Amino acid sequence: MTASRVMNGRGGASEETRARVLAAAASLAYRPNTFAKGLKGDRSYTIGIVVPDIGNPFFPEVIKGAELAARARGFTLLTCNVVEDPEREAEVLATLLDRRVDGVIVCSARLEDKRLQQAIEPHRAAVLINRPMPRRVAGTIEIDFRTGLAEATRRLIARGRRRIAYIGGPPTSYSGRMRRAGILDALAEHGLELVAEEATTPDLEGGVDAARRLAGSGTTVDAVICYNDLIAIGALSVLRDAGLAVPGDIALLGCDDILAARLVNPPLSTIHVAKQDLGDAAMRMLIDRIEGRSLQHSIVIEPELVERGTT
Amino acid sequence: MTASRVMNGRGGASEETRARVLAAAASLAYRPNTFAKGLKGDRSYTIGIVVPDIGNPFFPEVIKGAELAARARGFTLLTCNVVEDPEREAEVLATLLDRRVDGVIVCSARLEDKRLQQAIEPHRAAVLINRPMPRRVAGTIEIDFRTGLAEATRRLIARGRRRIAYIGGPPTSYSGRMRRAGILDALAEHGLELVAEEATTPDLEGGVDAARRLAGSGTTVDAVICYNDLIAIGALSVLRDAGLAVPGDIALLGCDDILAARLVNPPLSTIHVAKQDLGDAAMRMLIDRIEGRSLQHSIVIEPELVERGTT
DNA sequence: ATGAAAGCGCTAACAT
DNA sequence: ATGTTAGCGCTTTCAT
Numbered sequence: 005m006t007a008s009r010v011m012n013g014r015g016g017a018s019e020e021t022r023a024r025v026l027a028a029a030a031s032l033a034y035r036p037n038t039f040a041k042g043l044k045g046d047r048s049y050t051i052g053i054v055v056p057d058i059g060n061p062f063f064p065e066v067i068k069g070a071e072l073a074a075r076a077r078g079f080t081l082l083t084c085n086v087v088e089d090p091e092r093e094a095e096v097l098a099t100l101l102d103r104r105v106d107g108v109i110v111c112s113a114r115l116e117d118k119r120l121q122q123a124i125e126p127h128r129a130a131v132l133i134n135r136p137m138p139r140r141v142a143g144t145i146e147i148d149f150r151t152g153l154a155e156a157t158r159r160l161i162a163r164g165r166r167r168i169a170y171i172g173g174p175p176t177s178y179s180g181r182m183r184r185a186g187i188l189d190a191l192a193e194h195g196l197e198l199v200a201e202e203a204t205t206p207d208l209e210g211g212v213d214a215a216r217r218l219a220g221s222g223t224t225v226d227a228v229i230c231y232n233d234l235i236a237i238g239a240l241s242v243l244r245d246a247g248l249a250v251p252g253d254i255a256l257l258g259c260d261d262i263l264a265a266r267l268v269n270p271p272l273s274t275i276h277v278a279k280q281d282l283g284d285a286a287m288r289m290l291i292d293r294i295e296g297r298s299l300q301h302s303i304v305i306e307p308e309l310v311e312r313g314t315t
Numbered sequence: 316m317t318a319s320r321v322m323n324g325r326g327g328a329s330e331e332t333r334a335r336v337l338a339a340a341a342s343l344a345y346r347p348n349t350f351a352k353g354l355k356g357d358r359s360y361t362i363g364i365v366v367p368d369i370g371n372p373f374f375p376e377v378i379k380g381a382e383l384a385a386r387a388r389g390f391t392l393l394t395c396n397v398v399e400d401p402e403r404e405a406e407v408l409a410t411l412l413d414r415r416v417d418g419v420i421v422c423s424a425r426l427e428d429k430r431l432q433q434a435i436e437p438h439r440a441a442v443l444i445n446r447p448m449p450r451r452v453a454g455t456i457e458i459d460f461r462t463g464l465a466e467a468t469r470r471l472i473a474r475g476r477r478r479i480a481y482i483g484g485p486p487t488s489y490s491g492r493m494r495r496a497g498i499l500d501a502l503a504e505h506g507l508e509l510v511a512e513e514a515t516t517p518d519l520e521g522g523v524d525a526a527r528r529l530a531g532s533g534t535t536v537d538a539v540i541c542y543n544d545l546i547a548i549g550a551l552s553v554l555r556d557a558g559l560a561v562p563g564d565i566a567l568l569g570c571d572d573i574l575a576a577r578l579v580n581p582p583l584s585t586i587h588v589a590k591q592d593l594g595d596a597a598m599r600m601l602i603d604r605i606e607g608r609s610l611q612h613s614i615v616i617e618p619e620l621v622e623r624g625t626t
Numbered sequence: 627a628t629g630a631a632a633g634c635g636c637t638a639a640c641a642t
Numbered sequence: 643a644t645g646t647t648a649g650c651g652c653t654t655t656c657a658t
Contacts (some may be wrong), residue, residue, distance in 0.1 A: 043633095354649095
């Protein structure tokens with residue numbers, strides 16, 4: 005017991021005893037056993053973070069932000085990759101529960117509402133990124149894509165674009181629906197509608213496929229808005245191969261502002277999201293919830309249009 | 316005890332008892348306590364993976380490969396980001412030990428040999444990616460950058476390049492030293508030497524800085540080989556801004572073959588590394604070591620030159 | 627200031 | 643086929 009007190013800096017031990025304990029610990033290369041600590045105590049100082057695909061450059065940045073914030077407060081991160089599969093998401097959330105994590109952050113959850121709520125409720129605390137949820141169940145950090153995309157679409161219209169197409173991402177993505185809604189909002193203000201629409205996987209190949217389908221459909225289009233930058237970059241290569249000028253013939257807009265966006269030619273116009281800040285904010289909110297001070301339930305981050313060479 | 320037997324599928328329980336236990340477990344939403352399991356047993360079915368920077372697109376791919384392999388065998392991954400700091404690396408390896416992971420994979424370790432060995436030895440099993448180590452201490456997966464870069468340099472020389480510069484990465488990177496050695500090997504075969512050399516951080520900004528220093532030094536150069544693609548892409552933008560033609564005036568070669576490499580303009584010639592395979596191979600080797608069947612100690616993967624538009 | 631007892635949830639070893 | 647005992651390493655509670 006005395007040793008325990010000394011090792012945890014609880015005081016209540018004479019200076020001499022303290023020194024002896026510390027010396028013994030050092031000579032034995034003592035390290036506390038996390039399992040024993042966790043078995044008794046009700047805290048594991050571990051947090052789970054779930055992302056749809058770590059291979060998508062958006063998420064490592066979020067993880068990085070979250071990890072830095074976690075570490076600063078003495079928490080370790082358990083990163084779980086779901087590979088875009090809702091089943092895996094449920095599975096992973098259960099595993100995290102078994103591991104007695106103190107809380108979970110779920111990025112862009114792919115599970116439908118009811119099952120998501122079921123998977124999350126048993127957790128002591130949770131924060132969702134880009135997905136609404138009753139405050140009792142989870143805190144939320146939302147990027148206001150609806151406003152962001154409405155704004156961007158208005159800009160496109162102001163530049164004379166009328167025949168706008170949308171290439172969407174996973175059907176289960178809440179933020180994807182918001183992006184689409186924002187576009188429709190702006191379009192409606194001008195009595196316009198989407199002239200074409202495709203849905204695809206949120207990666208380069210998905211962009212290539214969708215752009216090909218779009219080109220094959222014969223619909224004339226003067227702007228394409230994409231669910232994310234990866235899709236936009238894939239589409240860009242198809243447009244270029246088809247001999248279309250970007251932005252001369254067709255304007256192109258991505259979303260996320262990943263590293264590659266400014267490297268392609270022409271550099272991709274996109275909607276910038278502060279990815280590390282997102283992870284940082286989520287982690288702070290989660291730790292607040294874990295520690296019982298639930299200051300705020302919902303944070304909304306405004307994304308920012310970055311016009312580069314494709315609009 | 317009977318419940319334990321049923322839950323672990325150990326048999327030795329009547330069909331009727333089994334059903335009752337399972338029913339009770341379901342109605343209680345029973346989930347085993349990982350800490351209690353871990354406290355008793357000597358296995359946690361958790362593996363730690365340490366990377367220098369999760370923000371560098373190379374590593375998420377490795378993690379993805381490792382995670383897929385781990386999950387297939389019932390292990391969970393603990394991902395740790397070191398942000399290029401050797402101290403953090405030692406710290407993280409100790410934390411992983413506290414968490415009683417069954418083993419660790421360390422990617423491109425930044426710690427110097429002695430401390431690295433000390434940090435790794437107490438672990439039950441370890442595999443290092445791109446760093447040699449005595450077989451008793453850790454298994455290794457190595458990409459043969461020396462041969463790869465020698466080959467690539469020979470190709471550059473064959474194309475008439477003579478004034479070759481190298482922009483290196485972190486001084487503590489073993490694989491960086493191998494890359495450099497490969498270049499020197501090929502150069503020496505033709506009685507050549509490096510005409511200039513810079514070292515920098517392995518990211519876009521590092522590439523920009525180093526290329527500026529190179530340009531400012533006044534040395535004429537007709538080819539630049541870079542530690543990785545990120546540096547090469549940063550350098551590319553500087554060269555372009557300086558009005559230099561790539562590859563007309565200067566050839567440029569990266570390393571890793573990250574996604575962005577084929578997206579820049581002109582597309583970057585680079586040395587392709589099978590990143591997911593790397594993670595997969597490391598995880599298999601680690602699990603073999605954990606389970607006592609240490610089939611092989613060292614795997615060498617040959618990288619492959621991909622010539623695109625910058626050479 | 628120090629220590630003894632008990633228990634967290636699980637399983638290996640040993641009965642019955 | 644089923645149950646009992648004990649102990650993994652730690653901390654909380656209650657003495658001394």
